[in-house]
Amino acid sequence: MPEQFELFADPIPDDESPNSDAKPETTLQASPRILYFDLETQRGTQDVGGWSNIHKMGMAVGVVFDSIEERMLTYLENEEQKLLRKLRSADLVVGFNVKRFDYTVMQPYDPDFDLNEINTCDMLEHVEKKLGFRLGLNHLAQHTLGARKSADGLVSLEWYREYKNTGDPAFMDRIVEYCKKDVEITRDLYLFGVQNGFIRYLSKGGIPQTMEVDWKPETLIPVRK
DSSP states (O other): OOOOSOTTOOOOOOOOOSEEOOOOOOSOOOSOOEEEEEEEESSOHHHHTSGGGGGGSOEEEEEEEETTTTEEEEEETTOHHHHHHHHHTOSEEEESSIIIIIHHHHGGGSTTSOGGGSOEEEHHHHHHHHHSSOOOHHHHHHHHHSOOOSSOHHHHHHHHHHHHHHOOHHHHHHHHHHHHHHHHHHHHHHHHHHHHSEEEEEOTTSOEEEEEOOOOHHHHSOOOO
């Protein structure tokens, strides 16, 4: 997922895939299915005429980590419907800027269903609501986990262009690995918040701070009657 904003920026108005890290599911589901989700796009803002046209960017690859199956699932071009079915199977989808960005990218592939009806924990939405400003995934991961993203969305777009121009699958492999890393960071940041009740960041003055979060599944997932 691209970092769609600068630090402290103001707000900007299934089926199993063959491309998965296979780990057979050996037990019956005994807990909620939480899907950690991120995608990379085919086009950037300059290609589609700005942030108001996120829906035109198109999915290059989508990656999900399934908490029940304990594996990554990768969805390439032309597998959008499989990804959508997977997302709709979740008790909770966890992402970062997923409502404004990822779901907006995916919405044209399922125009008859509002993806925002999926029960979702958008961590950026929580951060912005609590602090009054937004922070990037890289910032939060670095100060909470000591981890960093492996690249950025602009590099991913270049890889996609090279893939389309040359047909070399190595470029798509790079996008997949980058997206998987973002999913890992998203998952680990969420789980840190669940286990500790807070995440860490730097204030505008560069002072280390903590932000309390209540991301426990029992809080976020409605009780089924």
